[in-house]
Amino acid sequence: MGRLIVFKVGSSTLMGPDGELDVAFVRSMCEQICELKRRGDCVVLVSSGAAAVGRSLLGFTERPSDIPTLQACAAAGQTTLIERYAEVLAQDGVRCAQVLLTRGDVVDRTGYLNARNTFERLLDLGVLPIVNENDTVSVREFSFGDNDMLGAIVSSLIDADSYVILSDIDGLYTANPDTDPTATLVERVERVDANVIAMAGGAGSSYGTGGMATKIRAARAMLAAGIPMTICRGRGDRALINAADGRGLRTVFECPGEGTHEQARKLWIGLAGVSRGSVRIDAGACRALENEGASLLPVGVTGVEGPFDEGDTVNVLGPDGQLVARGITRYSSDELVRVHGLRLDVIARFVPARADCPVIHRDELLVF
Structure with a gap:
């Protein structure tokens, strides 16, 4: 039995400079996932991008500010996004399944267990689950807020071996590398303390809803769960393969030794509640x-x-x-x-x- 790896890719990584879905990048990412599956690894993909794709489809040049329009964009874009994934994966003989979640689906213990059973069965069948928040029906109270945390919750729900965030930056820096030439990449973090939190900035993309701060929140959850988490540049050469194999520029969040896997109930309370x-x-x-x-x-x-x-x-x-x-x-x-x-x-x-x-x-x- 190979490893169970959860990858999360954000809108800022999926979308090209023209504001359209970068199909070439989607193809590269899917080819790497298929390579990992041929090795015997199990993979879950948490994918943002539905609202960004729908925004383009519906003719919006800027991100709408009202919730109904954002949800309409997500509804329009989700079908196109999953179709692109399915087309590329089918070329390698891999099937995919769409899994749309809200926090309300997993905050209830029964819903949490049902979701876990669905993931386990899909993986047993060799299917790639592609997960996104169900933005068309989410309300503030039951929103994950960002897919970085959604990926963390999915990772803990299925007891993944590792969680990888494919970002538009190499990892956590000591300062903003765009404005501070002295900023250096932090290669390993064993504890999220005030110093680490201070290094994280806000969202830096017109497409994504998350920034480094949301990734640090997800990392804190993964450290509590005893699941190693990696942040790396998603568009780097063979980024998924390198992250899975522990190579390349990246920040790894991992406790010394093997860490402590908390009881499932504690994780459910702390992450999904x-x-x-x-x-x-x-x-x-x-x-x-x-x-x-x-x-x-x-x-x-x-x-x-x-x-x-x-x-x-x-x-x-x-x-x-x-x-x-x-x-x-x-x-x-x-x-x-x-x-x-x-x-x-x-x-x-x-x-x-x-x-x-x-x-x-x-x-x-x-x-x-």
């Missing part, structure tokens, strides 16, 4: 979560941003405001406002039912 609010914690609680695998207790909470209910997914922010973890809260925001900063024995005096109740139990907490 829709956050309803945030809790801020002090430095001591931060250390306990990161170094000791502890549950989050009310005494370590310094602030609450809601509203949210018991059972909702919430972000856990450190003293510097950076995302530390995400998990399912056992308190509503109203309850937590009243008891945050207090020890459990103190809370038990006036709320006996909460005598041994953490804010988030460690089994329902994904620490980034």
Whole structure:
């Protein structure tokens, strides 16, 4: 059994300088995928580009700003995009399947399992799944926001061996290489900290919705999942083959050793769950979560941003405001406002039912 590799390609890489889909690049990419499959590897492709292709088809010279027009572009472009992939892949005898997802499809546990089973069966049949967000029906609450994170969620859902983002840049640089001649490529990252986040810039393309910042968010998720992630230039010579084989200019995000594969439930909570609010914690609680695998207790909470209910997914922010973890809260925001900063024995005096109740139990907490 070969490796299971997820590739993500963005609109800025797929589209040519004339604003049209670059069919020659699509052909090159598909030929490399077919070569990997002949080696025995399994491949999933997360492809942006539907809205950009539809924008051209419908005669828009600039990216529309209203949601209905963007969704119309995505609907018009998706068929053309998948047809191009199918035509090129068929020349090598490879079949493909279109998989359109929204966060609503995977935030529900049953939907998550159904999606995973579909991917597994397609791969068993030798079919290349081509994944995109279902932009025609997505609403803000159930949007992935960018396909970098969609690729990360798919990678964790199918327990991929690696996740590769094909970008329009070689990887993460210490500064913007377009404006800073001293910028250097960071070849390996083992932890996404404030310094790494500071290196990431905003979206730099008129086509894509993501920039380096979205890729760093995806990398943080992959580090938590124990899945190596690579960022490389998609239009580089044999970029997919080189990335799969660990060659070429690139940034690799990987923990020392083999890393720790978190429980599927934790990954589902941390990556697919829709956050309803945030809790801020002090430095001591931060250390306990990161170094000791502890549950989050009310005494370590310094602030609450809601509203949210018991059972909702919430972000856990450190003293510097950076995302530390995400998990399912056992308190509503109203309850937590009243008891945050207090020890459990103190809370038990006036709320006996909460005598041994953490804010988030460690089994329902994904620490980034």
